[in-house]
Amino acid sequence: MWADNASKIDMLSYEPYAELIFELAISERMNPVTIGLLGNWGSGKSTILNLIENKINSCSDKGNIVSIFINAWMFEGYDDAKTALMEVILRAIEENKSISQNLGDKFKKLRDRVDWIRLGGLVLKGIPMMLSLSMGNPLPLLLESIKEIDWKDQKELEKLQNAILKMKDLIKESGQDNVVENIRKFREEFEQLINDSKIDNLIIIIDDLDRCNPDxxxxxLEAIKLFLSVKKTTFIIAMDEDVIRYSIKRKYPHIEKDDIDISKDYLEKIIQLPIRIPELSDLEVKNYMLLLICEMFLKESKLDELLTILKEKNIFVKGEIINQNDILSILDLEQSEWDCFKNNMKREDFELQLDVFSRISDIIAATLKGNPRQAKRFLNTFYVRKKLSEIQKLNLDLSLLAKLMVIEYINIDLFRELYKWQLENDGYALALQEIEEEVLKEESGDNQHDNEIDQNSPWLKPIMKQWIKVEPTNLYNYDLRQYFYLAKESIKEKNISSLNLTADERKWVNELCSEELNDTFLEKKVEEFKVNNEIDHPKVVKGIIAKYQHDRRKKLRVLIFLYKHFPDLRKTLEEEIKKMKINEVTLPEITRIITLKNVNAEGYQAIKKHFLEEKKLSNELWEKIESSFNKSKKG
Structure with a gap:
């Protein structure tokens, strides 16, 4: 099994990226600089950060370089992420005794300024804006004014009063009562602290920023720009660019000019050097899956030796496939089997699993969209089910287990259809026989279509044909019950978190489901969605359906607009609309459904008939609303 986090072993050949960023980070000429390591969720950003940190920690000949590794997710529970980040950095410097011993009370001074900035933000959140603009020292006025406000939460009132009183104490000590002045002074004193500490370069590595909420x-990002980006500092920030841009757009609404992209301009001001991690090719995903198998079985020293030899042969640079024979040849098991494997790992299991995943790697790699984390998750699920089968003494064919998991992963609807077929015939999916024979006949060069199979069937799409051809074939001859028993959580409908949406697809789900869009802007957004040919439209629609599984009224609004613009999805959308309960279909919902009359009269009549005849909705109510709607359209 593999932990769903950063790897400490470079099986993706990301070493060149780590080396490049490391050299940029320690370059005196580039300093100060903020480097953005950009990649989608699960693309390997954290692995590269680990490689960079290891390089920094081992570069004793490069001067006095100090690195601080920060997980941005730790700020989620704080009132103010800006000051939380400032505190973490100050504490890390202070705890490094080799550089902090001669800095005296400089840390206290900076911490006081951090307190001032935090408390100032807290106070301004709790009072009317007019008071925040008061000239001079506003604190006496604030203390009087908050007593006049009708506070519903007594704890919040006490929190605000304590903050103001603490600010009062800080003003006495510092002699400054201006937030802007404290920000300016913090930058100056922080830069002086770095100089006095004799640090040549303070490198701050920030991971998991894209897991945080938009605020x-x-x-x-603002803390880095406003407070911390001073001489002798380097920031390396790993981020999913789409998530960051979405957060910026939420914070700073769009300006109605086609030539202005606030999120792009904002990021360019923060990130001086963007480094993008490309998606893995299908071939690279296949190689990665085989290396993950090696990591599970081999001792670390033997895995390092294998990776070193593969890199020396330029396998990764040339884009060559790693096959089972290459791995076995390098390991030379005849001579060194005793020294290769971890405890309790067996050579026959190792070779069997290399063989299994070599055969399915083509098709699974094509569905993982270049994402190494998804490769880990697929393999983890495989090994969970393998272990469960062993505990329950089930006699599984691992090749068949892997093949069924592939269809479960690439097309959950067909997986469920296969489940229904085997359910109808005591474990044997006999309905698959005609489809398999059709595909395998085509493979042999016989293009005669003797079977009455719809050539537009999803079973005959290229990726499914490829799946059918993977050994073992003739699945209708196998009792599949125990395999579906192990996958019973997938037989039921899944929620949005289980749909394996990409970052772009998740972004479209969120944007199309935004309650901030009125109908005019929602229609415009659907039109933009329609012309985006890089998106899997049916998958996003599934995401919308899953997101609104408990709120069908909100879902209906989006489905109506999708129905108008996506003729090929209308059958799916009709079925979803029909799932609405009788108490959910009131005047606004009926009115929305009636708008479909001029889009697709046949589909509209089918929906209407369903609600009137099967759900027993009032025919009189529907006709009354439809009549009123028709009159308004004529008017």
């Missing part, structure tokens, strides 16, 4: 993301 935290923007606050962290």
């Amino acid at each position: 935290r993301i923007v606050e962290t």
Whole structure:
């Protein structure tokens, strides 16, 4: 099994990226600089950060370089991510005794300024804006004014009063009562602290920023720009660019000019050097899956030796496939089997699983969209089911288990259809026989279509034909019950988190489901969605359906607009609309459904008939609303 986090072993050949960023980070000429390591969720950003940190920690000949590794997710529970980040960095410097011993009370001074900035933000959140603009020292006025406000939460009132009183104490000590002045002074004193500490370069590595909520993301970026980006500092920030841009757009609404992209301009001001991790090719995903098998079985020293030899042969640079024979040849098991494997690992199991995944790697790699984390998750699920079968003494064919998992992964609807077929015939999916024979006959060069199979069937799409051809074939001869028993959580409908949506697809689900869009802007957004040919439209529609599984009224609004613009999805959308309960279909919902009359009269009549005849909705109510709607259209 593999942990769903950063790997400490470079099986993706990301070493060149780590080396490049490391050299940029320690370059005196580039300093100060903020480097953005950009890649989608699960693309391997954290692995590269680990490689960079290891390089920094081992570069004793490069001067006095200090690195701080920060997980941005830790700021989620704080009122203010800006000051939380400032505190973490100050604490890390202070805890490094080799550089902090001669800095005296400089840390206290900076911490006081951090407190001032945090408390100032807290106060301004709790009072009317007019008071925040008061000239001079506003604190006496604030203390009087908050007593006049009708506070529903007594704890919030006490929190605000304590903050103001603490600010009062800080003003006495510092002699400054201006937030802007404290920000300016913090930058100056922080830069002086770095100089006095004799640090040549303070490298701050920030991971998991894209897991935070949008406000935290923007606050962290602003803290870097406003407070911390001074001489002798380098920031390396790993981020999913789409998530960051979405957060910026939420914080700073769009300006109605086609030539202005606030999120793009904002990021360019923060990130001086963007480094993008490309998606893995299908071939690279196949190689990665085989290396993950090697990692599970081999001792670390033997795995390092294998990776070193593969790199020396330029396998990764040339884009060559790693096959089972290459791996076995390098390991030379006849001579060194005793020294290769981890405890309890067996050579026959190792070779069997290399063989299994070599055969399915083509098709599974094509569905993983270049994402190494998804490769880990697929393999983890495989090994969970393998272990469960062993505990329950089930006699599984691992090749068949892997093949069924592939269809479960690439097309959950066909997986469920296969489940129904085997359910009808005591475990044997006999309905698959005609489809398999059709595909295998085509493979042999016989293009005669003797079977009455719809050539537009999803079973005959290229990726499914490829799946059918993977050994073992003739699945209708196998009792599949125990395999579906192990996959019973997938037989039921899944929620949005289980749909394996890409970052772009998740973004479209969120944007199309935004309650901030009125109908005019929602229609415009659906039109933009329609012309985006890089998106899997049916998959996004599934995401919308899953997101609104418990709120069908909100879902209906989006489905109506999708129905108008996607003729090929209308049958699916009709079925979803029909799932609405009788108490959910009131005047606004009926009115929306009636708008489909002029889009697709046949589909509209089918929906209407369903609600009137099967759901027993009032025919009189429907006709009354339809009549009123028709009159308004004529008017």
